[in-house]
Amino acid sequence: MIQRIDVSRGHGYPLLLGATLDELGGHLKTAYGTSGHYLLITNDVVAGYHADKLLDGMKDLKTDLITVPDGEQEKSLDRISKLTEQALQFKADRDTVVLALGGGVIGDLSGFFASIFMRGMRYIHIPTTLLSQIDSSIGGKVAVNHPSGKNLLGSFYAPQAVWTDFDTLQTLPxxxxxxxxxxxxxxxxxxxxxxxxxxxxxxxxxxxxxxxxxxxxxxxxxxxxxxxxxxxxxxxxxxxxxxxxxxxxxxxxxxxxxxxxxxxxxxxxxxxxxxxxxxxxxxxxxxxxxxxxxxxxxxxxxxxxxxxxxxxxxxxxxxxxxxxxxxxxxxxxxxxxxxxxxxxxxxxxxxxxxxxxxx
Ligand SMILES: NC(=O)c1ccc[n+]([C@@H]2O[C@H](COP(=O)([O-])OP(=O)(O)OC[C@H]3O[C@@H](n4cnc5c(N)ncnc54)[C@H](O)[C@@H]3O)[C@@H](O)[C@H]2O)c1
Known part of the structure; x- marks a missing residue:
């Protein structure tokens, strides 16, 4: 059963807790209809474990997958630039919705990318680590690192929702x-x-x-x-x-x-x-x-x-x-x-x- 908690500041967004990955597609259809475009951003480790289940539920929704290498070093302006090129190749625009599937690194990176691509697109956190489920996906802070400091470049940019499947923790080392x-x-x-x-x-x-x-x-x-x-x-x-x-x-x-x-x-x-x-x-x-x-x-x-x-x-x-x-x-x-x-x-x-x- 999905438990809902509303984070009521900013434009307000729900945490949908105990949801399963394959149910997300159905919810997106209800929320945004069937004609939307989705950019699923994840990393190679998480993709191996969990992308198929999520994509199973998105079969009749236009979804493009971007897989970035694993690791904190990917929270960088260089990666933001590469994501920009890939998003343009997939013809993403302001109406595209980013789905950030992964831990805090993917959440921070994808959220920051969503906050600046074409001056802002919507995004949904799908946190898959304990840290991201209890912490980084909540509160709308998104950022990348700079050699002079961690999370030095970022913004407050709230997601549309946080979709938390606690079962994803079962593959977490x-x-x-x-x-x-x-x-x-x-x-x-x-x-x-x-x-x-x-x-x-x-x-x-x-x-x-x-x-x-x-x-x-x-x-x-x-x-x-x-x-x-x-x-x-x-x-x-x-x-x-x-x-x-x-x-x-x-x-x-x-x-x-x-x-x-x-x-x-x-x-x-x-x-x-x-x-x-x-x-x-x-x-x-x-x-x-x-x-x-x-x-x-x-x-x-x-x-x-x-x-x-x-x-x-x-x-x-x-x-x-x-x-x-x-x-x-x-x-x-x-x-x-x-x-x-x-x-x-x-x-x-x-x-x-x-x-x-x-x-
Ligand atoms: N925005 C915020 O408010 C906030 C708060 C706290 C931390 N953070 C940031 O979060 C980052 C750390 O997040 P993290 O600890 O989730 O690290 P992470 O995103 O690097 O994930 C940790 C590792 O687990 C793997 N992984 C993720 N989900 C998995 C799963 N279900 N099964 C197996 N492997 C899985 C990842 O590929 C990675 O190797 C840091 O960059 C930190 O600055 C942000």
Missing amino acids: WQEMRNGLAETIKHALVADPDLFEFIEEHADAIKGLDYKIIKEMSLRSLAVKVKIVTEDEKEKGNRMLLNLGHSFGHALETEEAYQGVMHGEGVSIGIAAAANLSRERGLVNDKQLDRILNLLMKMDLPTTAKAHDRAVLLGHMSADKKNKAGNKVLILPVGIGRSVIAADCNDEEILRAWEKVII
């Missing part, structure tokens, strides 16, 4: 599941102590790939994201809380040129660094710090990074989009299930936080 778990634990730390306890309680089931439990966890986790982005679409206030762990994590990803630490690993190390900074400020106690680090480790997520020059990492943090008037703005956990925006973090305490997580 554990190491990718972990990336989503880092964001799920982040959601719990930002706004939902019960979710944190749920993950602690069901840690073995989650690691054992009990998809019923994973679905329940996902529904709770995405509810946190929906609530926060609905209240703060343009990231002026509380939406910044969702960046917990990201300032530290992005610094590591940038330093390793997006080829080393994975996104979820960076977030996990970043949460560990932020939690240590919170401990130093007395915002979490030793027991809470241990619970945070233990849950991350239980999910096979790292809480330490390999050796890097801390000053260089601090330098990368200077390019963070959250910073205001030269001050670094960090998100810090307060106990379990609440976090705050700290605009007064000084370089010395950030360097000490790095020291705690660099081995």
Whole structure:
């Protein structure tokens, strides 16, 4: 059964949860009629697992398939340029609807492409990783990377809908599941102590790939994201809380040129660094710090990074989009299930936080 949650900011769009891939075509016919043109953008890995099922339901709809190589490096202006050429070959125009089938990389890339091709075309997210189902497909942020920073070129551009088939997770490797778990634990730390306890309680089931439990966890986790982005679409206030762990994590990803630490690993190390900074400020106690680090480790997520020059990492943090008037703005956990925006973090305490997580 399809569960619908409306994300009510912007033009408003529904999350259609528990939908199956082959049902999408029928819904598109109801929404847009039979004469529309669809551009299905995915990557070679996801295409191998899931494109046929989706295309089965689209048989009498004009659908062209674009498959891009797998990997974060494809979130680039170069790929946007290639997509433009391919879309033109398929005679795409402003009425074409982009279907973005894949994880956060395909979602961010295709959404950004949809936002600028001929000044904007409609798109639908079809997220296939835990991270994209509970996080990146919700909230309308789309972007590509630039050598100077991650997600540096992007926009807020809401999809028409998010079509989430939780069964697609059954082909997702554990190491990718972990990336989503880092964001799920982040959601719990930002706004939902019960979710944190749920993950602690069901840690073995989650690691054992009990998809019923994973679905329940996902529904709770995405509810946190929906609530926060609905209240703060343009990231002026509380939406910044969702960046917990990201300032530290992005610094590591940038330093390793997006080829080393994975996104979820960076977030996990970043949460560990932020939690240590919170401990130093007395915002979490030793027991809470241990619970945070233990849950991350239980999910096979790292809480330490390999050796890097801390000053260089601090330098990368200077390019963070959250910073205001030269001050670094960090998100810090307060106990379990609440976090705050700290605009007064000084370089010395950030360097000490790095020291705690660099081995
Ligand atoms: N827009 C946002 O608000 C937002 C939020 C968080 C993260 N992000 C972005 O999301 C990206 C990370 O997303 P991700 O973790 O989904 O990574 P990803 O898109 O690279 O997917 C991870 C890997 O899993 C494979 N894969 C995807 N679905 C699969 C499936 N069902 N079965 C088997 N393999 C599958 C992919 O091919 C890839 O190899 C980063 O670029 C990050 O910046 C964006």
